[in-house]
Amino acid sequence: MYTNYHPRWHRKPMSTYWWLERRSYLAFILREVSSVFIAWLVVFLMLLVRAVGRGDASYQQFLDWSARPLLVVLNIVSLSFVVFHAITWFNLAPKAMVVYVRQRPVPGHLIAASNYLAWAVASGLVAWLVLGG
Amino acid sequence: MAKRTIEPLLWLLFSAGGVASAMLIPALALLFGVAFPLGWLSPPSHEHLLAVVLHPLTRLVLFFLFMLSMFHSAHRFRFTLYDGLQIKHLNEVVNLLCYGGAVVGSVLGAYLLWQIG
Numbered sequence: 270m271y272t273n274y275h276p277r278w279h280r281k282p283m284s285t286y287w288w289l290e291r292r293s294y295l296a297f298i299l300r301e302v303s304s305v306f307i308a309w310l311v312v313f314l315m316l317l318v319r320a321v322g323r324g325d326a327s328y329q330q331f332l333d334w335s336a337r338p339l340l341v342v343l344n345i346v347s348l349s350f351v352v353f354h355a356i357t358w359f360n361l362a363p364k365a366m367v368v369y370v371r372q373r374p375v376p377g378h379l380i381a382a383s384n385y386l387a388w389a390v391a392s393g394l395v396a397w398l399v400l401g402g
Numbered sequence: 403m404a405k406r407t408i409e410p411l412l413w414l415l416f417s418a419g420g421v422a423s424a425m426l427i428p429a430l431a432l433l434f435g436v437a438f439p440l441g442w443l444s445p446p447s448h449e450h451l452l453a454v455v456l457h458p459l460t461r462l463v464l465f466f467l468f469m470l471s472m473f474h475s476a477h478r479f480r481f482t483l484y485d486g487l488q489i490k491h492l493n494e495v496v497n498l499l500c501y502g503g504a505v506v507g508s509v510l511g512a513y514l515l516w517q518i519g
Binding site: 283285288298301302303304305307308310311312313314315317318319321322324325328329332335336340341344345347348351352354355358359365387388391392395396398399400401 | 417420421423424425427428431435436438443445446447448449452460464467468471474475476477478481482485486487488510511514515517518
């Protein structure tokens with residue numbers, strides 16, 4: 270659309286580092302970055318499933334491997350990111366789903382609270398199953 | 403009529419994966435990534451863990467957890483590149499790598515869970 274007599278569109282150039290300008294922008298980009306760590310944790314859990322399927326020796330090998338300092342650091346960082354994702358996700362839930370009971374909207378904090386409750390139950394169930402009921 | 407796109411499906415997978423990963427991954431990562439390696443808790447025996455993984459319901463839940471989390475992650479990472487780093491001229495390549503990775507990962511996860519036992 271650029272011809273000699275046509276004005277150029279004005280587009281303000283944006284810095285590649287625009288997300289460093291404000292805390293809320295930084296929080297946004299950190300939440301976006303959590304995707305990388307979720308992908309890593311899925312890979313990690315798939316390796317665990319593979320090791321368990323291959324027998325006791327493979328499983329012990331996986332446990333030794335997962336105790337390497339570098340891997341523990343990576344997993345602690347990943348855990349922080351996935352918890353950050355979970356908290357921001359559940360806090361946003363009231364905005365994403367509006368539930369009506371008897372034609373009245375259910376207050377947002379109740380929806381968030383029910384999400385946190387479900388999180389606690391799911392985590393408890395995982396721990397109970399893994400640690401041997 | 404508006405052009406049909408796959409975008410609504412991708413957003414649906416994104417939010418389903420957002421819920422699944424938020425509900426289940428923190429506990430699993432805390433146990434296997436931190437608590438067992440650091441010796442806070444002793445890891446379960448292989449026999450017990452195998453029995454848990456062999457249960458059809460566990461396998462089904464794990465499959466959906468892996469698949470949905472990967473699509474969630476792919477979708478979010480696509481927009482990280484788009485908004486965060488403003489890589490807008492490589493849309494096709496980025497989309498192919500993100501969603502293609504999620505598809506390949508899901509197939510791999512299904513195969514892993516299928517061939518056990």
